[in-house]
Amino acid sequence: MKKQFLKLYSWVDDRVQFEDLIKFFSKKYVPVHRHSIWYYFGGVSVFLFIIQVVTGILLLFYYKGSADLAYESIQFIMSKVQFGWLVRSIHAWSANLFIFSLFIHMFSVYFEKSYRKPREMTWFSGMLMLFLALFFGFSGYLLPWNQLAFFATKVGTDIAGAIPVIGEPIKIFLRGGDDVTGATLSRFFGFHVALLPGIFTILLGLHLILVQRQGMSEPLETKESKMVPLKKMPFFPNFFLRDLLLWLLVLNLLAVLAVFFPAELGLKADLFGVAPAGIKPEWYFLFMFQTLKYFPSHIVLFEGEIVGILLFSIAGILWLLVPFWDRKSSRGQRNLKINYLGIFAVIFIIVLTTLGWLS
């Protein structure tokens, strides 16, 4: 048996040169220091993305993306399809964990200043993937075509529509008309299963190639303190096996969440119904939603909501462009202002999300 396997391996190796690949990964090293733990969240995010793709494909076998059939098809998946409930619940939970993991990964990169030269492109591709993941979540939320999803999409696209000049065309484009209808569902389905995965996969490929080319970034402080040289861990098998261990832990967590807190379906969307009381967006949009509530109706000549959206847009663009305006870090100097700003952002997101959750 072993002989047969080695023969087969040798046959494949002759054609794709596995040995080169193994040698490449064996020579790749990961720095070991007190912040090494954060390296793993990139891998966890990739793992969760893979789960998303696999469970998403399985759901596609039964899901029907039309206003008449979407809700019923999910109902069918949840009650009749073997393990359909598990696949959907894992898809829903891994989506949430994926975004959570991306946030951790993004903030760890930010606090480590790993975006500094020469990794600006890695940062951009990562940030773009974070935005795409948020849009993934927003588009996927509507697909069950239930009451909550319907009204959350209505509110969400209304907020997008409030942006001056470009807001209205964006809203019409997203909705496929003036209102949230079956046309919105069709295009959200298209975004969710074709457009977004396509773009995301290209960006992920680029991101991983860049990581391979540039290696893992070392924290600034270890470089600057000129301490004893850092220990290094071979990527394969040491780091890879640790990654695998964490993935298994995440898989366990997903299984527990899916069984004890299966994804709910709620009531079918009623286009002429009344919005359920206390409607809220998904948790990752909650801090923005809650902040907009605190804005007064008018600030000088502008509507408070528009000012809020503009401020969030500016903050997002500034965050994206941090490698360009944080010159000190690029020069290898400590920049505490960046840390303070990051801490403020984290506290702001946690506090506003909590307030939104409790309200």
Place this chain on the structure above:
Amino acid sequence: MKNIFRICIIFLFLYFFSASEGYAAGDMCFSCHSDMGSAPAGLFKNDIHHLAGLSCSDCHGGDNKSEDMDEAMDKKKGFIGIPKGNQISDICSRCHSDASFISKYNKHLSTDQLTLLKNSVHGKLSLNGTDRIVQCITCHNAHGIVSVKNSQSPVYPTNIPQTCNKCHGNAAFMKSYNPEIAVDQLQKYRTSEHGILNAKGDPKPAQCVSCHGSHNILSAKDVRSSVYATNIPKTCSTCHSNKQYMEQYGIPTDQYDKYIASAHGKALLEKDDLSAPTCNNCHGNHGAVPPGITSISKVCGTCHVLNADLFSGSPHKQVFDEKNYPECVTCHGKHDIASVTDNLLGTGAGAVCSKCHSQSENVKGYLVAAQMKQWLDSLTNRENLASSLIFEAEQKGMEVEEEKFELRSIHQAKIETRTIVHSFNKDKFKEVVDKGFASSKDVIASAQGAIDEYYFRRIGLGVSVLIISFLIVILFFYIRKIEKQNPLKD
């Protein structure tokens, strides 16, 4: 003294003579038209208005003092000739809407007739778009008006049916307003208890205005109408719940109280279910009579069609007819019909079957009733079991919408048993119960499956977590092992 007495007698004689001839002598309109032998003047002679001192000119205008015909009927003196359309009622209302004027003649006479008429169905309808279809004279006449208490009055209770029928019995006339409206009300009325007594000269039984009102008549479809479905019980009870009023007729006066507590009364009055029957649905409206014993199932059958059909084909039909039992009423009662429960069937304390069937009397029916009840109880138990299993599965977070929908099939079978029971046929009853049993079997299995699935998921999770955790432990020790063999380098 004698002379003074004679003078007084002569004076009084002259006074009364001059007074009684005074109208004729002073009212030139009446005088001339009477001389001409005019029919209106002839009728006006005994008109209540004439007797009260009113002149032709009070309605027609002109100068009733002038002996010159042209001058008397001069338009400059307000002569209008024969009033037309709404002008007629407006002239009447000049006095009849003036409370201070009318009170001089009759303090109890109301003054809102025209207002009510304008808001009534007769006031709202018009052919030419301006004039109401009914004016005061349509019902009260024009020149021979007498008190409504006068049996000669067209609006005296015994005359009202005929008065209303002048228009309402005229198909050609009525179709101008409503082609669908019936024109046989009087014909039906004369077949009713009310109509028969009315024709005999009894003014107390209900006639048109007793139910529909007089000046304020509204369409029966108008929710404010006294004959709107939900108002009918109250309208009928005005007389039928009045013990004193009904005393001479020797019929009960508790129908209203029984009705409002009945299944029909609650459906109509509490749930506003207009499909529920009210008094006229069983008794008829214009032809109101208590349904005869043999026709009761036909009356109930207008709504309970299947029940009536099944009953008519059942062995009970013949027996009931022979014994003169009032069909449906025998088991269900009449005005106090209660909501149906399963306990009406069987041989228990509240079962209606027990009225005739017992272990010693009519035994076959007793056994059938007991068997039917047993099946029905069994179906109820299965429905309860299915319901509780669905509830448990739902509480466990399982998707059981389909089972909840299927649960209705069991309930539907139960409802069907309440119909098929009127066939009093054990086999037919079993057929329906079996449908319910089959549905309940599927629902119970499916709901139990959902509960089993819940536990399977937890066991599955436990096994998965165990396997994954085992792999994690192995991996952990493997990493330690390789790092021990090849320690990390700088």
